[in-house]
Amino acid sequence: MNKIGLLPTGGHPCLHRLWGLAWVLLPILVLCIFALELCLGSIFIPPAKVFSILLGDAQAPESWRNIILLFRLPRAITATLAGAALGMAGLQMQTIFRNPLADPFVLGINSGASLGVALVVMSAGAVGWTASVAQVAGAGFSLIIASSLGSMAVMGLVLMVARRVESSLTLLIVGIMAGYLASSLVTILMHFSQEQQLQRYIGWTFGSFGGVTWSQLRIFAPAILLAGMLAWSQAKAMNALLLGEGYARSMGLEVRRSRFLLIVSASVLAGSVTAYCGPIGFLGIAVPHLARMLMRTTDHHVLAPTVLLMGAGLALTADLIAQAPGTSTALPLNAITSLLGAPFVLGVVLRRRQVLEAGA
C-alpha cells in the first residue's frame, strides 16, 4: 500500500503548524484584551497599578481598587465567558442545522427570555407578585430569573419535540414559531405599558456585560463552564453531523441523543448569557465563521477551542469599544458588536465564497 504521507491526526502538515501557532497566539491575544479592559474605561488606570491591585495591593487609591475589583474585573470575566458561550452555541446550532445563518437563538431561546423580562418589567406594579419578587431578590436578579424562566419554557418545548421527531427541520420550525409567539406577546405587552417601563425593557435589549455582580457570577460562571464542557465533549458527534443525519446514523452516531445533548448545552449557554447580559446579537453567528476561516478546517475538535477563544476576544473588544474609553458615555453593546463586526465578516466572506457553502 502506498503511503500518502501525513500526520496521524489526518490533517495536512501545514495546517498543524497553523493550529500550533494559533493555540499560542490566541490565548495571548485574549489575555491582552482582557488586560486592556481592566485598564481602560471612563478613567485610565496604568497597567502596573492594575496588576498590583489584582495582587491585593492595599496602598492603591480606594477608588481605583473599587473600580477594578467591583466593576471592571467582574465585567471582563462576564464578557469573556459570554463571548465564549455565544461562539460555542453558535457553532453548535450551525452544525446541528447545517445552516451558516443559524445563531445561538435560532430555536427561539432569546424570544422566550425577552417575554420573561417583558412580563416582569411591564407588568410590575400591575401584578402584585412580580413586585414582591423584585423586592426579595433585588431588581437585577428578578430580570435574570424572568429571563431564565422564559428561555427554559422555550427550550423545554423544543426539547420535547426533539425527543420525538427525526428531522431537525421540524425542530427549527417549532423553535422559530415559538419565537414568533413570544415576540407577539412582547409587542402586546409593550402596547399596553408605560413609557418608563418601555425604556427599561429597551435598555435590557441593548445588552451589557456590566450588570453582573460577583455573587451573580457565582451562578453564571459554573453554568457556562459546565455547558461549555458538555458542548466540547460532543465535538466528535458534531463532526459526524456535518454530513447530515443519514450519514451520521450510518456511522454509528445515536443522532437523537447527541442532538439532545447539543441542544441542551447550547440552550444553557445562550440562555444564561441572555439572562445575565441581555440578548447579545451577532457574536454567535460570526465567531464560528471566523474560526473556520482562521483554522481552515471543519474539524470540531479544533473549532471548539477556537470559537471559545475568539468569542471571548471579540466580546471583550466590543465591550471595550462600547465603553468609549476616555469619555463618560457608553454605547449600547449590541450596536457595537454588529456595527463593527458585520462589515468585517462581510468582507471576509465575500472574498472567500466557498465558505458560504460550508454550512457548518
Added chain:
Amino acid sequence: MKSSALLELRKLSIGYRMGAHRDRVVASDLNLGLHAGSFVCLLGPNGAGKSTLIRTLTGLQPPLEGEVLLDGTPMASFKPRDLAQRMSLVLTQRVPVGNMPVWSMVAMGRHPYTGWSGRLGTEDVSAVEESIVSVGLEALAFRPVCELSDGERQKAMIARALAQDPKIMILDEATAFLDLPRRVELMDLLRNLARQKQRIILLSSHDLELSLRSADRLWLLSPSGQLRDGVPEDLVLDGGFAETFQSCGLSFDPQRGAFHLDRPSRGQVSLEGEGVANQWTRRALERAGFEISEQGGAALHIRLLTAEGEGLNWEIAGSRSCSGDGVEELLNTLEAVHE
C-alpha cells in the same frame, strides 16, 4: 452454502406504519440470501419501493414484519456503533462540507472505531489511506471536497464508506448524477471492491442497461411487491426482467438487452450490411417506425456500402431503387417512398 449468507432477508415485509392497524405495505414476504463478494444492483420502476427497501436494510426504518439478518444475527439487535462497523452507506445527495479535504472526509468513516476524542490510531490511518488509494483519489487527498467534480466527490463518499471497513456497503442511487463514462467507471470500481475484500455491495439504480452489464446479481423489485433475485442473464432469459418493467408503450428487447418504445409499424424493410453501420442504421430505422425483417424479402431492401469510420453509403433496391449518403438522407428518402 445457503446457510452462510452474509445478508439475509427473512419473511421481510416493508412499508410504512400509518396508524395502529393501518400499514401501508410496499412489499411483503421477502426471502433472500446474499453471499460475500457480490456486487448487486437493485432495480425497479419508480414507486416500486426501492427506497423503502434500502431504508429498511440500513435500519433507518423498522420492518413491518420479519427481519434482516446480518451474518446470522438480527440487525435490530446491533448497537448503532456495531452496525456501523459492518454496514456503511452512500447516498444520492451532495453533502455541503465546505473546505473539508478529501482525507478528513474519508477519515470520518472511522467514526465507529475511534474513541471519544475521535483521535485516529495507526490502524485507522492506514484504513483511511487504503480506502483513498482503492478509489484512486490519492492525488486529490488534500483537495477540499467542494473543489471536486461530481464523479470524484462520489468516489470520496465511497472511500469514506470503505473506511468503515464494512461487510456490506449500500449505495442509494449513488451514480444518479454522473455522466455515462463516470458511471461505467464507478460500477467497475464497485464490482472490484466487492470481489477484492469479499464484501456485499448493493446499489440501487435506475440505469438498467449498465446494471445488466456490470452487476453480479440483480434484485428486481416490481410494483406488485415481488422481489426477484438472480444473475442478470437468467432474469432476462426467464422473462423476469421484462415483467418487472412492464408498462404500456415500452417493451424489453431481450435480443439487445434494452428497452424500446412500441410504435405502430410503418412497414417492413430488410437490411444488408455489416458491423457498426448496420447497428446504428437499424436504430434509426426502428426509431422512424420501420420494422426490420431478418429474413429478407421485404418490399424495400437497403444495402449498406461502407468502410469503418467513413460515414455511410447506401442504396435501396426494390420497386424504386436509389442511393445516397448518410442516415439522414436515408430516412428522408424512406419517408418520401412511404408517402
